[in-house]
Amino acid sequence: MFVVTAKEMYDTDRYAMERVGLEGKMLMENAGRAIAREMEASLAENDNIMILVGKGNNGGDGFVIARTLLERGYAVEVLQCAETSDIRGDAAFHREVLLNMGYSISEYEGQDVESLLQDKDVVIDALLGIGIKGAIRPPYDYLITLINQYQGKVLSVDLPSGIPADEGYEVHQAVEADQTIVVQFPKVSSFLQHTAAFYGDWTTVDIGLPSNVIQSGENQKKVWGRRDVVRTLPSRSSFSHKGTHGKGLVIGGAVAMPGSIAMTSRAALRAGAGLLTIATVQENVTALAANVVEATYHTLPSQHGHIRSLGELDFSYDGIAIGMGMGRHEQAPTIMKEALLQTEGTLLIDADGLYALKQVLPSLSDREGTTVLTPHPGEMAHLLGITVPELLQRPFSYAQSFATEHDVYVVLKGAFTLITNPKGDQWINPTGNAGLAKGGTGDVLSGILLSMLMQPQTVEEALCNGVWIHGYTADILIEQKHSSYDLLASDVIDGLPATYRNIFS
Numbered sequence: 001m002f003v004v005t006a007k008e009m010y011d012t013d014r015y016a017m018e019r020v021g022l023e024g025k026m027l028m029e030n031a032g033r034a035i036a037r038e039m040e041a042s043l044a045e046n047d048n049i050m051i052l053v054g055k056g057n058n059g060g061d062g063f064v065i066a067r068t069l070l071e072r073g074y075a076v077e078v079l080q081c082a083e084t085s086d087i088r089g090d091a092a093f094h095r096e097v098l099l100n101m102g103y104s105i106s107e108y109e110g111q112d113v114e115s116l117l118q119d120k121d122v123v124i125d126a127l128l129g130i131g132i133k134g135a136i137r138p139p140y141d142y143l144i145t146l147i148n149q150y151q152g153k154v155l156s157v158d159l160p161s162g163i164p165a166d167e168g169y170e171v172h173q174a175v176e177a178d179q180t181i182v183v184q185f186p187k188v189s190s191f192l193q194h195t196a197a198f199y200g201d202w203t204t205v206d207i208g209l210p211s212n213v214i215q216s217g218e219n220q221k222k223v224w225g226r227r228d229v230v231r232t233l234p235s236r237s238s239f240s241h242k243g244t245h246g247k248g249l250v251i252g253g254a255v256a257m258p259g260s261i262a263m264t265s266r267a268a269l270r271a272g273a274g275l276l277t278i279a280t281v282q283e284n285v286t287a288l289a290a291n292v293v294e295a296t297y298h299t300l301p302s303q304h305g306h307i308r309s310l311g312e313l314d315f316s317y318d319g320i321a322i323g324m325g326m327g328r329h330e331q332a333p334t335i336m337k338e339a340l341l342q343t344e345g346t347l348l349i350d351a352d353g354l355y356a357l358k359q360v361l362p363s364l365s366d367r368e369g370t371t372v373l374t375p376h377p378g379e380m381a382h383l384l385g386i387t388v389p390e391l392l393q394r395p396f397s398y399a400q401s402f403a404t405e406h407d408v409y410v411v412l413k414g415a416f417t418l419i420t421n422p423k424g425d426q427w428i429n430p431t432g433n434a435g436l437a438k439g440g441t442g443d444v445l446s447g448i449l450l451s452m453l454m455q456p457q458t459v460e461e462a463l464c465n466g467v468w469i470h471g472y473t474a475d476i477l478i479e480q481k482h483s484s485y486d487l488l489a490s491d492v493i494d495g496l497p498a499t500y501r502n503i504f505s
């Protein structure tokens, strides 16, 4: 499923009208009817409905929705919140159709909307869509405040009014919808931390727009779904052997942090790695060996309880993950530089490794092999030299500029983890829940990703599948036997068998 900006949506609209021959009126008819049909699932037969219509095409959709619901027998009052002379084009056309069918429209002229809303069960918000610019002006500012005070159900058309389609905007005032019915493609703002909650539950409706423009455009954004996982996750050949499934190396850990690499390693093995070696400080090996019995071990020279150097480490592995529990110390950047320059294959860098990387960033360009960075927002902000709030305002652009500039894959973790390839294409992961907001779940993700990167699939598929599996496992676990409070990172590792059985069933 494609995810779009306002510009991509307008370009698609123009292409549909000018090149394909789908008239605007027709698209608006499709949109309004599809949205009304979708809304019916949330409506009761006797509901009193108020639809607030704005002056643009979002309001135009509103006129079609009103007509469709009225024809189906619902009690709908239409409040037009703009001067009739300001309503133009397709919206004006559908306004006329509504009137021609014998229905009436009230115009907002400063009347007491609060009392008008009192006997309504549902408010449909068709005030503003993707065309919003700048701070909300009257009367929409006032109407949005009233909608948010209203106790009944609020259903928004395309976007909650006041929310822009794109990233990079601060939101001061917007409708807090219970549900949003999105026209054709989800907009970027439905995945951003500061805007996602305004949407409530959202679904998309197909209005017949072509996807050519987006498909042929640069830097596509897509949601990675279950079907993609089933389509791309390689099944195992009955003649495979442990070497076929990838020989991985995990470098990390310190005396004070033995758990991270244990989780990464156990997760990698559970996720399907054929063979796994752990390279860590000598002091931890005995305890780890009892914990991760399937792995082999390589002891690294240590100093003050952390890795001093990579010593004589052999780097001939199918995939290497570095950084988990490694600590932030003086030697870390040198160790990172060595890993960047000595390893030829796939290198995944996580956690403390990302802090060390920041100091040797230019060495990234000297790498031949694939490099994957898995930062959480704090680590990504540090790599970029910006603040976390700045990053969260524009995660798509920042992840994209970093990935393209440094020729790396970036897995920016969060409620909607964002995967970016070195060309700047992006995938959004929809799985996962707040149960994952706990120490160690990132280590587990690194292990799953290391394993995925060694299976026969593209790097993009490996990363998207790994992130999806991690989140989906947490989703099943909190549905079936855990909660978002008690879930532990190690539970996610133990939940992987059920996920695989489910995917391959």
Ligand SMILES: NC(=O)C1=CN([C@@H]2O[C@H](COP(=O)(O)OP(=O)(O)OC[C@H]3O[C@@H](n4cnc5c(N)ncnc54)[C@H](O)[C@@H]3O)[C@@H](O)[C@H]2O)[C@@H](O)CC1
Pocket (backbone or CB within 6 Å): 009, 010, 012, 013, 027, 028, 031, 054, 055, 056, 057, 058, 059, 060, 061, 127, 128, 129, 130, 131, 132, 133, 134, 135, 136, 137, 138, 140, 157, 158, 159, 183, 209
């Ligand atoms: N492919 C498409 O793009 C389609 C879009 N449709 C609908 O059309 C909508 C986009 O229509 P428009 O481009 O007319 O945009 P809007 O419906 O968002 O209306 C924009 C108008 O609102 C006013 N406005 C903008 N910012 C404001 C602010 N801060 N305060 C107060 N008023 C403000 C301006 O007068 C502007 O012209 C979509 O969200 C969707 O609902 C559908 O009808 C069909 C297809």
Ligand SMILES: Nc1ncnc2c1ncn2[C@@H]1O[C@H](COP(=O)(O)OP(=O)(O)O)[C@@H](O)[C@H]1O
Pocket (backbone or CB within 6 Å): 351, 375, 376, 413, 414, 415, 416, 417, 431, 432, 433, 434, 435, 436, 437, 438, 439, 440, 441, 442, 443, 444, 445, 470, 471
């Ligand atoms: N609210 C949330 N919803 C979904 N996933 C989440 C949420 N919070 C965190 N996660 C996921 O949990 C993991 C946390 O990783 P990270 O912050 O590196 O943890 P740690 O360093 O403790 O291992 C990431 O995969 C992230 O996407």
Ligand SMILES: [K+]
Pocket (backbone or CB within 6 Å): 058, 125, 126, 127, 128, 129, 156, 157, 158, 159, 160, 161
């Ligand atoms: K709206």
